[in-house]
Amino acid sequence: MSKKTIKALHALLLSAAIAMPTITLNGMVTPAAASSKNYIKISKNAIGQTRALKVGLNKSMVIDLPADAHDILVANPEVADAITRTSRRIYIFAKEVGETNIFIFDKNGNQLLSLDLAIERDVTGLEAYIEKYVRGSDVQVEIVNDNIILTGSVPTPQAAAKAVQMAQIFVKGGEATTPSAGSSTDTGTGTVFDFGSEATRESVIVNLLRIDGEDQVTLKVTIAEIQRTVVKQLGVDMSGVLSSGGMSTSLFTDSPLGLGKFGSGANATANYSKDGTSIGGVLRAMTQAGVMRTLAEPSLTAISGEAASFNVGGTYQISTGKSESDDGVTYQFKEVEYGIGLSFRPVVLGPGRISLQIQTNVSEPTSEGTLAIPRGGVEAVSQPGIRERSAETTVELPSGGSMVIAGLIKDDVRQTVSGFPGLSKLPVIGALFRSRDYQRYESELVIIVTPYLVRPVARQALARPDENFNAPTDSAGFLLGRVNRIYGTKEGNLPQGLYRGNPGFIFK
Numbered sequence: 479m480s481k482k483t484i485k486a487l488h489a490l491l492l493s494a495a496i497a498m499p500t501i502t503l504n505g506m507v508t509p510a511a512a513s514s515k516n517y518i519k520i521s522k523n524a525i526g527q528t529r530a531l532k533v534g535l536n537k538s539m540v541i542d543l544p545a546d547a548h549d550i551l552v553a554n555p556e557v558a559d560a561i562t563r564t565s566r567r568i569y570i571f572a573k574e575v576g577e578t579n580i581f582i583f584d585k586n587g588n589q590l591l592s593l594d595l596a597i598e599r600d601v602t603g604l605e606a607y608i609e610k611y612v613r614g615s616d617v618q619v620e621i622v623n624d625n626i627i628l629t630g631s632v633p634t635p636q637a638a639a640k641a642v643q644m645a646q647i648f649v650k651g652g653e654a655t656t657p658s659a660g661s662s663t664d665t666g667t668g669t670v671f672d673f674g675s676e677a678t679r680e681s682v683i684v685n686l687l688r689i690d691g692e693d694q695v696t697l698k699v700t701i702a703e704i705q706r707t708v709v710k711q712l713g714v715d716m717s718g719v720l721s722s723g724g725m726s727t728s729l730f731t732d733s734p735l736g737l738g739k740f741g742s743g744a745n746a747t748a749n750y751s752k753d754g755t756s757i758g759g760v761l762r763a764m765t766q767a768g769v770m771r772t773l774a775e776p777s778l779t780a781i782s783g784e785a786a787s788f789n790v791g792g793t794y795q796i797s798t799g800k801s802e803s804d805d806g807v808t809y810q811f812k813e814v815e816y817g818i819g820l821s822f823r824p825v826v827l828g829p830g831r832i833s834l835q836i837q838t839n840v841s842e843p844t845s846e847g848t849l850a851i852p853r854g855g856v857e858a859v860s861q862p863g864i865r866e867r868s869a870e871t872t873v874e875l876p877s878g879g880s881m882v883i884a885g886l887i888k889d890d891v892r893q894t895v896s897g898f899p900g901l902s903k904l905p906v907i908g909a910l911f912r913s914r915d916y917q918r919y920e921s922e923l924v925i926i927v928t929p930y931l932v933r934p935v936a937r938q939a940l941a942r943p944d945e946n947f948n949a950p951t952d953s954a955g956f957l958l959g960r961v962n963r964i965y966g967t968k969e970g971n972l973p974q975g976l977y978r979g980n981p982g983f984i985f986k
Contacts, residue, residue, distance in 0.1 A: 520544055520591060528592040533558070533572040534600025541568045541591075548585040554578035558595050572597040575624045599624065604648045611644065612637045617687065624649065625682040631690045634826050635783050638687045649681035693782035694933065695824035695832060700926040701840050703772040703867065705919070711764045713913025762913075774818050774840050779932065782826040791817010794843065794864065814864055816841040824929060830876045832929045836883065839868030869925050877931040884925040892917040 516533070519542040533539050546565035552558065557576040561569045568582070572595075580593040601619040604626075608617045615637055617630040626645045632638045749756065780786035795811040802808075818840050825833040844865040869884035896902075897912025904911070948963040955961070 526589050530594045532596045537572050539570040547582050549583040551581040557597055608641050612640050617641055627684045629686045631688045633690050642683050642685050645683045693826050696779040696930045696932045697822050698777045698928045699838050701774040703923045705770040705921040707768040708918040709766040710916040713762050776820040785823040787821030789819040833874050835872045837870040841866035875929050880926055880928040882926050886923040888921045890919040
């Protein structure tokens with residue numbers, strides 16, 4: 479090798495030495511260029527001290543000593559090995575999960591260094607995988623006796639579940655855990671444990687992650703229903719008596735549908751009588767229209783991942799049967815609930831994604847499907863029916879977004895023409911012997927859900943439904959018929975200033 483080559487190599491090594499400063503921590507000198515935590519250089523100030531070190535399973539560590547080593551003692555060679563190539567460099571190999579210590583002595587028997595080794599899995603790779611696949615997370619992983627502890631923060635509960643799942647994959651099966659005692663035998667002089675069993679302890683994942691995302695959800699459900707009813711009826715009732723000599727005949731027609739059951743209508747009556755013969759007719763006409771509106775807007779708040787429910791209503795006693803005995807007739811009843819019910823389980827998937835498992839229903843007593851239960855002969859008790867509208871589904875919405883989860887449009891049309899056989903088919907005059915009944919029922923139902931991500935607020939920012947209500951004075955109640963106190967004047971003399979909206983009376 480020429481002198482130029484030697485000088486060039488010397489300059490290269492010198493520049494490399496300058497580029498690799500050292501950092502001294504408690505007597506341990508670690509080259510900054512060697513960023514690996516598996517290399518430690520012991521300074522002279524650390525001679526005779528004890529150091530606690532962690533080494534990854536199946537990994538190695540290099541330790542440089544400040545003096546020549548003569549004797550090396552490893553407490554448990556099955557956990558770790560210490561090998562020397564030179565008197566001042568020791569190679570430590572981690573073989574099994576566990577703990578051991580290593581003592582290093584010089585030629586005079588003085589202790590150079592004492593190491594307390596803890597052999598655990600190397601979780602550096604797990605942290606890298608969590609950072610890669612769980613975006614927005616800041617997770618630190620620690621391992622204790624092959625059990626993993628997760629600390630730090632994640633944006634959502636789903637991110638925390640993913641981190642736990644990845645940690646379970648990392649230690650699935652507990653392959654590196656210490657074998658558990660398969661059996662024990664008492665020999666009289668002591669207890670002998672059999673460790674030959676292949677059974678191993680399962681690793682435990684301790685989840686100490688903090689959720690940073692907004693994980694409280696308020697769900698507002700709007701249930702709107704409109705029902706319209708139209709009934710039209712037109713019919714003629716004829717009655718007459720025809721007599722000839724000593725013989726007479728009676729004629730009678732009536733509306734087979736019973737017009738009176740829908741309500742009273744307009745009646746026009748005409749009668750004719752002569753020589754014992756009489757003819758009478760009643761023209762009945764009725765039209766009826768009705769509308770019913772139902773609106774319910776229940777709201778409920780729950781933590782992400784937890785279920786919440788509430789019900790507002792009551793119960794009805796509905797008969798299910800009867801039994802007879804010597805003491806009389808006994809009726810059995812069951813309770814049927816009615817009212818407004820809402821239950822849901824929100825799961826915050828991300829800042830703009832909320833998964834909702836919803837179940838809602840609205841029910842109320844109705845005259846439809848009523849049942850008359852006879853009691854004591856002619857006495858009867860009318861039992862109402864229950865009309866119920868319910869929906870159950872799972873949807874995904876952003877905070878503040880709305881979706882129709884259920885809808886129903888119902889249109890029933892019924893039309894019946896009845897009359898006297900034969901005569902009702904006659905042209906023109908057949909209208910006097912027939913009756914027409916027309917019924918139409920329409921209903922529309924819509925259920926809308928809207929979730930919101932919410933946070934607690936100050937009590938002053940919340941309003942009660944009874945706020946700003948005061949009872950009227952006695953004079954205002956008796957003389958003016960008011961039910962609450964009113965402030966202001968009809969003219970609305972407002973203070974000077976810019977107002978938005980429609981200012982008016984203030985109710986308190």
